Amino acid sequence: MKSSILIIDDEVKLSELMGRILMLEGYNVLQACNAKNGMRLIEREDIRVVLSDVKLPDANGLDLVERIKKIKPYIEVINLTAFGSISDGVLAIKNGAFDYLTKGDDNDKIIPLVSKAIAKANLQFQISEIQKQTEVQHGFPIVLGQSPAILEAVDLAKKVAKTDATVLLLGETGTGKEVFAEAIHVESMRNDKPFVAVNCSAFSKELLESELFGYKAGAFTGAIKDKKGLFEEASGGTIFLDELGEMGHDLQAKLLRVLENGTFIKIGETKTTKVNVRLIAATNRDLQKESEEGHFRLDLFYRLSGFSIVLPPLRERVGDIEVLARHFIRVYAAKVKKKAPEVDERFFKLLNQHKWNGNIRELKNVIERVIILMDEPLLTPKLLPNEFHNGGYYDLVALDLNSVEKHHIRRILKYVKGNKTEAARVLGIGLATLYRKIEEYHILPN
């Protein structure tokens, strides 16, 4: 894409000549004969460099630098000063201009100077875009949405963030439990210390213990030197244990001890280690039921459930789907360096009707796919996968939710040629959850 340059000068002939020189260099050139028109163009157009005369009919070009930077800080301004007016040039740079050119005298300097200013402005523009995206990725602003259910969850989370209480986040897969956990950490007094997230289902039971609590050299074959566990890594900060329901009974006992008195014993060690870590746990399983059935320690369940926050599934916050979708559209369009597209209203209508079993993660993936597929700056329903359309996959099978889930898992397993790790990633669930569902639904290998 060509970079745009704006020339603000009431001397039309000179400005046209400069414009032609710059156009021949491949730039897109816009012109304004006074500050008012220039500012209007700056607001409306994607301009990176401004060449502005110092003596404009309605303003002083030196003061314009500040006004421009106020609305688009990445734009670089080059002031055009009258012959012999060094003081203007000095003042221009003092005011934040990139440089100055003496009118009629510096024609051979224009191109290299503009090219340097463009390079700097483009870099600043990219940085400001990245900052815009990361700004919303911390704390509660990231928890997008206005539905009563999510506002209530945010309110609870903000209140508990200021304390040191253990928090249990409950909600289906992809509802944003990890996003919430990090937001609680960011809003807490511990935010200058680490936030360590662990997905318990990603490790075997034995490995999980050594990951969390570490071991002493010689504790088992292969334990060549002492290893710090993630609890120690999170020292002073917060540890987030996702899919906690996957943890074995022995480890649950060890976790309870850390919660009760802040100590644990490393594998192969005899003395205790002390840690000061806040715990946030999450699960998409019914821990109360599992505790009553003996699959989860009741004492640990009581200890954890002191402060629980339920994250609503996306289908219960339909009003937020468009807000989230628009956010992901902006993020993914920027990622593939495309301009954020317009969106056909029917596109949102289909999104609102969808069941979203994979919740926000599913929505995010659908939007990423759509942005990759789009080849015009308009999102239409035809870019959405089959299951969004009448007569699509789910309508055809039209079965109860469990059958649809079973059918879908089978379909994905076939798609990834039986690779369970890949299937769990595509489905947006933990590996252990996938194994549990395969067993539950008696899904046979293809």
Ligand SMILES: Nc1ncnc2c1ncn2[C@@H]1O[C@H](COP(=O)(O)OP(=O)(O)OP(=O)(O)O)[C@@H](O)[C@H]1O
């Ligand atoms: N409010 C939000 N705004 C933007 N993105 C979000 C939001 N909530 C969740 N996401 C995105 O959705 C995806 C799923 O979120 P997250 O991992 O927090 O869910 P989860 O409930 O922990 O899922 P699981 O139970 O499967 O681990 C992530 O990619 C996350 O960035």
